[in-house]
Amino acid sequence: MSMMEYLAYAAFGLYLFLIVAGGLAAVLSKNLIRSLVGLIMTLFGVAGMYFLMSAPFIALMQILIYVGAVSVLIFFAIMLTRAPGGESGIEGSTPKALKRGLLALATALMPAVILGAIIIRKTPETLPLKPETALTVLGEFLTGPFALSFELISVVLFVAMAGAVLLGFERRKSE
Amino acid sequence: MMSQLLSYLSLPLVHLILSLVVILAFLGVNGIVLIYVERKVAGFIQRRPGPYEVGPWGLLQPLADALKLLSKQLVTPMGADKILFWAAPILSFAPVVICFMPMPVSPMFTGMEMNLGLILILAFTSLNVLALCLAGWSSNNKYSLLGAARAVSQSVAYEIPLLITVLAIAFQTGSLNLSEIVASQTKGIWSWNIFVQPIAFIIYIIAVTAETNRAPFDLPEAESELTAGFHTEYAGMHFGLFFLAEYSYMIVVCAVATVLFLGGWHGPFLSGPFWFILKTYALILVLMWFRWTFPRVRFDQLLNICWKWLIPLSLINLVLTALLVKIVR
Missing domain, CATH: 1.20.120.1200 (NADH-ubiquinone/plastoquinone oxidoreductase chain 6, subunit NuoJ)
Structure with a gap:
């Protein structure tokens, strides 16, 4: 090595x-x-x-x-x-808090256990590291095959911004 | 012996560590020089001598100051969040070192040739505001907290025109590699981007003045309103690190402006690192000149300049650049 x-x-x-x-x-x-x-x-x-x-x-x-x-x-x-x-608002170590903590731990560990079991069963091959993708290639992917998802993300951003502007205007009117 | 040393130098890891050491040494010296220069410039503009007691022409004054800062006790205020209070100055200074890695001082002196150099610098300079926030919040002082709140709204606002203008230059060159951006400005002085993109240059300078919290946009540390803003509670070398970080960010943004707009290490004659350093420090002098010329703006004025002028202007500039690039190619 x-x-x-x-x-x-x-x-x-x-x-x-x-x-x-x-x-x-x-x-x-x-x-x-x-x-x-x-x-x-x-x-x-x-x-x-x-x-x-x-x-x-x-x-x-x-x-x-x-x-x-x-x-x-x-x-x-x-x-x-x-x-x-x-x-x-966390109370000290009441039995209720303990139970809650245990439940949280179980929920957090569940995906880890399932995924870990799968990985141990079927160890994936190590792939050779690919060379760095050029930025132009990345851009062509975003505007070519992935154009729809790219545009949808921008719609989400637009909705968020329009909502913020709308809320701001409404508050100003009511004042 | 010599050839063996040279072969060690070409190892990537050795190169990396060596450039980090050189950058750290440079930043320390730069801080000391800039403190002296700033005081002398301030004195000159305000018609007073500036420091002149310690050493010839007061040259040893910054060294004496540095010694004083180093030997002072580090105080943590009561009720402060200890870990974050100690971490904030370090978090403020550490990212600057990385910002220098892709800087093409000359074809020979480039810490790390990188395709995404410009984005690297933008990403790591944006960390400074986080450090200011943590400093302001963890000090447990209302002035600090107010300073932090101002720092956030200011730098979030001014980051937008900064990114958009830089994007326009990247459009024009078709690359984010700083060396390539310099290489595109080799055809004489008139091919420098300051003449090709004058609006972008003006927006960039205004935006970085605000980003580095320099007067007239020094509201996060406005001493007449907020005592000292986010670093009110800091003393000794904690404060020293904030100060060093501020001057280091100044030289980062001026070096980036040199690369983007002033042709990097190219000059009318004898191109070389000499020109790069000359242009960078000339820009720093311009920033100091701003500081002692303009009065501090009010906070609403500050945000109005950004949202009502700089962002629309930079957007128009970006669209025009994109159109022209499409037509020319």
């Missing part, structure tokens, strides 16, 4: 740790902002995974849009709704 291969494994481990630790932090912390930081960690880990799969464009878009814009908007929403302490 060459040096770069070792590094790739190390990077994989690091990203995996970021994803799992971020997810746990997002779920377990009682403070909304800390949860958000956990979410950001997970998003970073996923972006790193995209890099490892030689899809740098998607990785950078993940950082630009999810980390740079969406999580900042979530932060803004938290600040505007005035949840400074962000205490969520």
Whole structure:
């Protein structure tokens, strides 16, 4: 194994740790902002995974849009709704809370167990890493075979924006 | 011996680490130089001498300041979120280092040749606002929180015209690789994008002034309204890191402007890294000139400039560029 291969494994481990630790932090912390930081960690880990799969464009878009814009908007929403302490309504270790926690754990583990069983049964072949797809090819795919889904996404965005503008105007009228 | 060293240098990993070290050293020196330059420029514009006590012409003043910052105690305010309070300055400075990796200072000095260099820089500069938010929120101080809220609404707004104008340049070149964008501006001064796309250049400069929180758009840290905004509670090297990050972001955006609009390392004569650095620092002087010339805008004015002027203008510019590119090709 060459040096770069070792590094790739190390990077994989690091990203995996970021994803799992971020997810746990997002779920377990009682403070909304800390949860958000956990979410950001997970998003970073996923972006790193995209890099490892030689899809740098998607990785950078993940950082630009999810980390740079969406999580900042979530932060803004938290600040505007005035949840400074962000205490969520979790009671201590009552039996009810324990039961709830166990149920949550079971729900979270179920897909992992099923998927893990399938992967252990039928180990997929390791495919050689494909070279980086050129941006022009990606663009042609988006406007060619995937044009319909691409346009549908833009319709969703348009509806969201139109709704926001409409709500803003209605509020101004009522004032 | 020498040839063996050179062969080590061509290893990608060694190259990467070496460029990171060079960038870090450069950013440190740059911070110190810019502090001195900013004070001297401010003094010159306001008709006062600026720093002149420490060393000849006050040259050692920034070093003394750096020593003071390094030796100060790091204080965490009561009721602050400790982890986030400590993490915020680091999160503010760390992404800048990556932003320099794809910068084509000259054909020889490029940290990492990358097809998506432009997007890499945009993605990692957008992380700064996150650090400001965390700093403002975790300080447990109303001024900090207000500064953070201002930073968010400002940078979310100004990121849009910034991205759209950069997109227009990318349309024109047909590439996001910074080296290729420089290579498209080699045919003399008139082929530089500042003359091809003057509107884009103006929008870019205004938008980055707001993105780097410089006056007249320094509302997140407006000292006469918010004490010091998001970094009110920070002292010592915590504050130093924020300061270093601010100056580093300044040089990142000016270097990107040099690449996108001013022909990178090409000059009228003797092309080379010398020109790149000269243009970058000239742009930084322009930003400082802005700071000491224009009064701070009000917050509604700030958002109006962006939403009512810059975004429509940049959209028109983008559509026109796309049309012209389609006709020419």
